[in-house]
Amino acid sequence: MEAVDNRLDTESAVVTHTQEVTWGRVVRDVLMFQFKLVVDGLKDLGLAQVALAAALIDLVRRDGTPGRRFYGIVQLSERFDAWLDLHEARVRVPTDAPRWAPPASRSVDDLIDDIESSARVVARKTTEVTTRKSQGRAKRLSAGAFEGA
Numbered sequence: 001m002e003a004v005d006n007r008l009d010t011e012s013a014v015v016t017h018t019q020e021v022t023w024g025r026v027v028r029d030v031l032m033f034q035f036k037l038v039v040d041g042l043k044d045l046g047l048a049q050v051a052l053a054a055a056l057i058d059l060v061r062r063d064g065t066p067g068r069r070f071y072g073i074v075q076l077s078e079r080f081d082a083w084l085d086l087h088e089a090r091v092r093v094p095t096d097a098p099r100w101a102p103p104a105s106r107s108v109d110d111l112i113d114d115i116e117s118s119a120r121v122v123a124r125k126t127t128e129v130t131t132r133k134s135q136g137r138a139k140r141l142s143a144g145a146f147e148g149a
Helices: 023-061 068-084 087-094 108-149
Strands: none
Touching: 023 068, 023 087
16 A cells, blocks of 8 residues: 555645635635535535444455445545635635644654554553563462472
């Protein structure tokens, strides 16, 4: 499987406008953004169950390529997001607009990868400590058994 770079490049996503934006345009963009947020939320609510069902069917049937139904749903979601173009108004960001957050250099996937790696380290160290404690108990028990014999 080919590795994919999931880092976000928000700097290139922000395009400053060169024409004057009217208050009417701002109102329309606000209303469109709110509408698109509702549509996106409904898509998310529906696709959450559909993706889970597709993954379960993939796991149970195990026919064809592993995860083919699930990844088909992921692809459908991506196409829907491109069609919806939730952040279309970004092309009208004025040069003096406040920067609410710095550009993200890491994605949620990166964060989850870090959490998984940390969990593996904790699990490994916990196993090592438990093994040492068990070995110590076993030595004490065997030493006590020999002393009593």
